[in-house]
Amino acid sequence: MDASAKPYTLYGAPGSGATPVHAALTLIGAPVDTVDIAPWKSEAERDKLLPVNPMRQAPVLVLPSGEVMTESAAILVWLGDCHPEACLAPGVDHPLRAQYLRWMAYVSAAIYSMYWLRDVPSRLAADAKAEAVVLARTAERISECWRLMDAGVPQGSPYLLGDRVSVLDLYVTVVSRWTPRRMRFYRDAPRLADMVRRVDAEPRLGDFWAARFPFTPGWEGTESAT
Template sequence: MSASSTPSSAADRYTLYGAPGSGATPVHAALTLVGAQVDTVDIATWEGEAERERVSGVNPMRQVPALVLPSGELMTESAAILVWLADRYPHAGLCPAPDHPLRARYLRWMVYLPAAIYSLFWVRDDPSRLVPDPAAQPAMLERSAERIAHCWHLMDAQIDAPSPYLLGDTLSVLDLYVTVMSRWTPCRTRFYREAPRMAEVVKRVDADPRLAAFWAARFPFVPAWEDGNA
């Protein structure tokens, strides 16, 4: 999943909005692997209205990640950013090329993740957005967690057996995306049970030496990510 030419990643400088552990994390991991320079602005939009207001001047949706490109253009939507970065830096081998036989499979799952799973966290972060009755919110949280687990199970059942990554021999942005999201609700222990084939992939990405310093600084693995008590 590589090509012969690439822009100069070392000369490229990005500004990334989004707190450690957020949807900005796989984007930051991808930027780390391509060797780009990154300025971070930590904003945890799930912590409340004040944090969402901080990012409103950058992204009117008041969401992260938001990425300012070297050109000054703004990109939002984590999947779109990851696809764009992987295509921009083909030397890093982070995605199948447009004419590669795995390209359709790659795009399918890159869209599936935000459509089926990531989108549920918008209401989970602030249940009152869709469920104004506080008494009804625990049921919504429980059912949305079950839906997320079910979607992981469906993906695991349909994706080809990883060997050793989700798209074959090379780590891709799809692996980064799944690795980060699998630490979110309902957390890793449940993820391992629902998605046993993908479990081995995320453990491999957790241990990738190229990302060791990045994980330690931006999303350190702690027992709470396993047992769901984060």
């Protein structure tokens, strides 16, 4: 990567949906400036994203050209395609391309989408009692989706698309750390669990994880987390 290349600008707090994008940029070796905004915390935080995303959601990636991208799966797919030298995604003619796109969309639509409601349950729940139901039921839905993915991905490779870390692996690794968190994920998706542990231990990401999504005591949670 050219050291003089204009940097990307990435909006989103550590541990958020910006994290797999930042991890991918780290593996690519691309320069990136970060703007830490946590839109789940408050209306004021969400409003900080208005200049770059009218949805007030993160991640947002501003490309070196100045073009704005949103939607985590789209950003990751784009990065994989635009930086083939990093070998983070199968090419358009690769036999695994269809399944790669399938699971990228699945994680985004079936699992990641649940957190729009989980982060602020009052968006659809009328009171505290209803919010508790929403949190419990979305936790069950997330676990079910991980189980279905675990049963559907190919066996026999260290990563989801073969012998190399891909943006799909990065995506699953980060999202699997969100509530109901890893202990329950390990139980529900034992094959995926082996993969995410490898990504956790990826030497090229050691400093990145420590800085942007550290493995602090208790980070894996409990099996009953909601």
